[in-house]
Amino acid sequence: MKKITLLLFLVLSQTLFAEVKLTENQKLASTCKVWGFLKYYHPQVASGKMDWDKQLFEVLPKIERANTKEEFSLVLEKWIDGLGEVPVNKPLALDPTTDFFVKNLNLDWTKKNKLFSKNLSQKLEFITENRFQGKNYYVNLDGGSVPLQFTNEVVYPDFPWTDKNLRILALFRFWNYVEYFFPYKYVMDQNWDEALVEILSPIYAPDSEKDFLLAMRELSIKLNDTHAATFNMKMLEYLGGEKYIAAGAKIIDKKAIITSLANDSLAKIDDIKIGDIVTKINGKTVAETLEYLGKYMEGSNKSAALPASGWVMFNGNTDDLEIEFIRDNTIAVKKIHRYSNKDIKRSPPKITPKWKLLENNIGYVDMSKVETEDVKSMMEELKNTQAIIFDDRRRPMYTNFLINDYLNPEPKEIARNLFQDLSFPGRYIWRKDMQTCGKINSDYYKGKVIVLVGAGTFSHGEHTAMAFQTAPNTTIIGSQTAGADGPNYYFSIIKGYDSSFTSGGIFYPNKKETQRIGIIPDIEIKPTIGGIQQGKDEVLDRAVLFAKGEK
Template sequence: MKKILCFPILLLIFTNSIYAQNELSKIEKLATTAKIWGFLKYYHPEVANGKYNWDKELFKVLPKVETATNNIQLSQVYIDWIKSLGEIKPCKKCDIEKDIQYFDKNFDLNWINNKQIFTTELSEKLKYIELNRHQGKKHYVNYYSNKLKIPDFTNEVEYENFDWQNGNLRLLTLFRYWNQIEYFFPAKYQTDTNWDVVLAKMMPKFLNPQTELDLHLATLELIVSCDDSHATYFNEKTYSFFGRYYMPVNFKVINKKAVITGFYNDSLAKLNDLQLGDIITKSNDKKIETILEEQEKYINASNISRKKFNASYYTLNGATDSVKIEFIRNGKTSIKSIKRYLFKDFKYKAESKSDKYKILENNIGYTNIGKVKEVKEVPKIMEALKNTKAIIFDIRKYETFTPYYFANYITSQKKDFYKAIVTDLDYPGRYIWSETFKSGNDRLKYTGKVILLVDESCQSQLEFTAMCLQTGDNVTTVGSQTSGADGNVVIFNMVGGYKTQISGVGIFYPDGTETQRKGVKIDIKVKPTIEGVIAGKDQILERAIKFINE
């Protein structure tokens, strides 16, 4: 008799343990809902074609998700939701094997087979949707250009000036952006933090912000999590948080210290007794390195080099018109208060006096390629520099659209200089390799050395310029890591109407080497020193000249 009673008890304990294992936290349920909602948005034929107001459908399902306590109940919520969307007909086009070379480092739908969260019935339904996914023009995403195949997010309700206390719209902010990156950001696989982890990490910050500013900072942190120098967030509220008042200097972060490298206004810098080479170690009694650590999650950049470059806005700015600094000058440490100003008070204009080209000592040609705006100037410059023993192309300032024409002078044959990956809208999350693209000419006109100067200020078009010129016969690239944000930019609006952007095309060297996050290839690396900055040296240019004269 005891043995008979023992079995039901063991069965009950076993059953309870199963359910205990499958109980889901609020974060798990919402993260799963975000994935299901995004998957159906871009894959389900009746959703992707715009038949449903997909934001409202999310708001309808959220209360049902909240009441589900385990994976069985949650799966049933999703199953009922999918059934309500209508029958999915078999997709004949989806079965056809495409003669396409896919890049699949971003593609991962393995989550639909997660047995800890989904029942077998739900996983099978999701797999069926994948295999019979929507084809053709979509409602929520399209190609901005059929030729370039850059994604363009369309027909999204912006909810401008929405009440930040609206929990549904806060979750929509996170869900929408997370899925846009999940399926249409070519460098998603390169993020420091796995994109699934980002979703779970950011969920509490969107669920429980204490103030409106908390919500905007959470949005900024989410965007920065892309690790993309292009991924900016145009929002005055976050600008105000970091402060509208500037010191009248610009600086470079070296060895976790702020070294003054120039002035926004010479008179105001002199008035505050600030000098080139001053090393600022503290701001309002806080170490510069501590400030950088605290603000890092808000500074967009593909790599640490660009993050330091972008840090100037976040490090010494503030909400007050004065700041106490600790600084080192001539080996002596001092402390004093400095006035800060609104940027408009500087009446600042970027330096534009530098020559487009000139001949340096020892018959070395130099051209500031960013100053060359017109194609017709290229022959004139190359004619003037044709008898030099080397030409230095400085790619560290401004932007130019003339690299192809300079490349024609330094190559003996056309060469591949990049290839790209573009999103396949008929299979979201998968990317297609483009053909390689060539630059250069079949007739070498300049036979001397060619040197390219690059650093962290080189981003996007400037990095593309460097890649194009690197096809030359006798080219050496000198400098420090570039921004690592190549390719065309996709600009779109967040919930609330605030603009943001990402790199929309993945750019690679012909051999498959990534440029996103890594930057362009560098032959001679130069790491600027505090001593060199204090002395006012252009250490990258000096190293290039040394290489030429060797």
């Protein structure tokens, strides 16, 4: 009995204390973080003294062969030791009044990673304390209107999707761009570390090209940023296709409502009419299609993602599709045609005025059309109105500051900006000077200022709304905006894979966010199915009522 007990004890001890074999996901996730950290923190790497991509390709086979924590840590330790000495380097002396933003900065993983030996963690901590302080070879803030720029990345003109090394490199590059330089990482739905682990398998070991392409797209959508999306030409094939119906749709209550006709003649062939309610596409409900597309359509909030979904769900590579639709309370099913973009020959847009006078002495301004040279004459013509409705639902021209000179009695603060601190990647700095608009003007506009917003109000449109909010008598009317205010940075991850994200932080003067939240309407009104069918602009109608005095 004693022998059996002893044997069981030995077996149990070996089981408990045996080194657990690491998974490929565990090793690659940690390697991604170490590789990016060294890229921006290690003096020999951040200064551009070595081919950092080549270093990754050389260490990956060693990582793959490592089975235990000890073996894995040893590979990384030897790798770091081979990079050269890290001299003691005091951090740059900054103005003591500098206002730091550190919600995105978290290097605890260098000290608390279960896969790292104590010695490895100490090496990473030493590099943090003595990090590179010069001009980083791979990133700078010298880009002008979009300051953030990723630099000196090898393009790799020949990138077959079957090349595992380049797939991993693409993932590692993008993940670390976001980790250290995306200002709104802290408001994403999913923890960025968890997103890395989740997306690894379809990138390092995809079952098909489609899996890899959609995984790269999905990763960028996890930023919850209307500016953020990775694009590849073949993604169109898998997300929808390169043929389109001769109409446009808007998603309302999980139904697709036809709101425009791209070509009147082609729409007539298929008997497509504005106001038709599409409930199914090729046998799937619109709600089911929206759920699938949700992983691949960019948007800081659900409302912001809907316009793209309403377009993509009708696209495809076949010449037709089947829809179930409702017209005049009757459900019907039919096939409609798809066309290449060149064959649609889109009808010219209707010519509408840049601004006009509505009933009851109310001015209306289409901000998407008013140019700088128009502002003086426009404001002169509208100065005696009881209200001006500024329609900010489509991307406006760059006239908001000039118009605000007429709306404000004095300069007003609009926004506070946040930018990357390259001396400590992952940390950000609040700009001391705030953006302002307006000027000293005793003859400023005294009527109501009404601003129309919606899902099509994003980026510069949201900044325009923020500027108008500084006027003494402003009311915002409409629905949730896109929630992506700040410079949109377009960049190439690797040959054939372009991406983007909001690269600078824009906040209200009190540091309140607009990212994801958008510009909150004072009066909320959304388009309805009935309104579209009756040809109404319900948001504008509500604004006119408010201008007349209705609350």
